[in-house]
Amino acid sequence: MPRVQVYDMNGEKLKQMNVSKEIFGIEPNQAVMHMAVVNYLANQRQGTQSTLTRTEVRGGGRKPWRQKGTGHARQGSIRAPQWTHGGVALGPKPRDYSYSLNKKVKRLAMKSALSDKVQNKNMIVLEKLALEDYKTKTVVDMLGALNATGKTLIVMPEVDSKVLKSAGNIKGVATTLVNTLNVYDILNHDQIVITVDAVKKIEEVYA
Secondary structure, rough: OEEEEEEOOOOEEEEEEEEOOOOOOOOOOOOHHHHHHHHHHHHOOOOOOOOOOOOOOOOOOOOOOOOOOOOOOOOOOOOOOOOOOOOOOOOOOOOOOOOOHHHHHHHHHHHHHHHHHHHHHOOOEEOOOOOOOOOOOHHHHHHOOOOOOOOOEEEEOOOOOHHHHHHHOOOOEEEEHHHHOOOOHHHOEEEEEEEEEHHHHHHHOOO
């Protein structure tokens, strides 16, 4: 069973904690994680891009010259795609890029991402994350004490407005909740800082 070190907000080691082998100790599946990331990014696309076809461009109702005898190629409209200011052939139109993954695939991807962080010692477990006031410096000092350098994701079990607002304007630091945690956010950050309660909640959900 994997064991992780638990720290306090001052960076002091408190104890060793056992975490679920089925969630934090599997062999990461790179292909499945890639599928989850591609799916997440596709689902974020708005799909609102649009171009005008030849029927939608203003003008072009009159035939520019007669069919035969001019020496020119035959043309029916000055808004055909080959003309400057003409319509676009086969251009993008509004569409929905989203699609869903199999539930087992999504669960395996999440477990793989979490296991990858544990195996590479990039998951820092906090006994408790609680702020007395809205203060960015407190979060900065905590991350410094925990040696959390680079892009860091703070994972909380439930909404804490003091933590959210205090960490909100720190470059490279993001916050999320257990129920909104996703594979892309985990892999997109160098380290994740997670509370003991959040770890237990993840184990309940993915057990």
